[in-house]
Amino acid sequence: MATYRLEIQEIIPRTHNVRTYRFEKPAGFQFVPGQAADVSLLKEGWEKEVRPFTFTCLPSAGYLEFTIKSYTDHNGVTNELFHAQTGDHLEISDAWGAIEYKGEGTFIAGGAGVTPFIAIFRYLKETSQLGNNKLLFSNKTSKDIILKEEFEEMLGDNFVNIITNETVSSPLITGRINKEYLTQHIKDFSQHFYVCGPDAFTESILQALKELGANAEALVFEK
Known part of the structure; x- marks a missing residue:
């Protein structure tokens, strides 16, 4: 499975512990609404801590985004992401996942x-x-x-x-x-x-x- 290095371009607060992270979309990258990617934070000591997060933007958007809830009561990946800043980098996989719209x-x-x-x-x-x-x-x-x-x-x-x-x-x-x-x-x-x-x-x-x-x-x- 291919991987992509992405730079955080924008961080949008959603709730007290939820943020949306936006990145430039790699050329040719595709996903189906509902799918996720494996994500790691490219920060010393965290590169091998891989977690799945779901794309929350439209496939037609010119960017990619994840909307992530951070659990700040323990020192995990989402807590590190909560303290991430624009300019930081993530590595993501190709899209995967079984949640797909089948009908009303x-x-x-x-x-x-x-x-x-x-x-x-x-x-x-x-x-x-x-x-x-x-x-x-x-x-x-x-x-x-x-x-x-x-x-x-x-x-x-x-x-x-x-x-x-x-x-x-x-x-x-x-x-x-x-x-x-x-x-x-x-x-x-x-x-x-x-x-x-x-x-x-x-x-x-x-x-x-x-x-x-x-x-x-x-x-x-x-x-």
């Missing part, structure tokens, strides 16, 4: 698991295919919601926020996305479901969907 349905994201869906929704908007796609987005607190205003503008009432660790008022929902929630809020389990989040979140949602009659072939997630 419900997207279910937990925290930073929303990142594969960002480029997908931006692409659907660009190509006038947003239709009745819905995003259920679970976060610990309201300040953790990534790209809240953009999703509201794109999806309107089809953007639903569920907050787990905070008492909030409408239109945010307090609770968890689980089998009970899905039973109450999903009427058609024959549609496509796109699921991404922490491993335990993804596994529990996929299990609940299967128990509720979702077609295994219509479940899209990173295997």
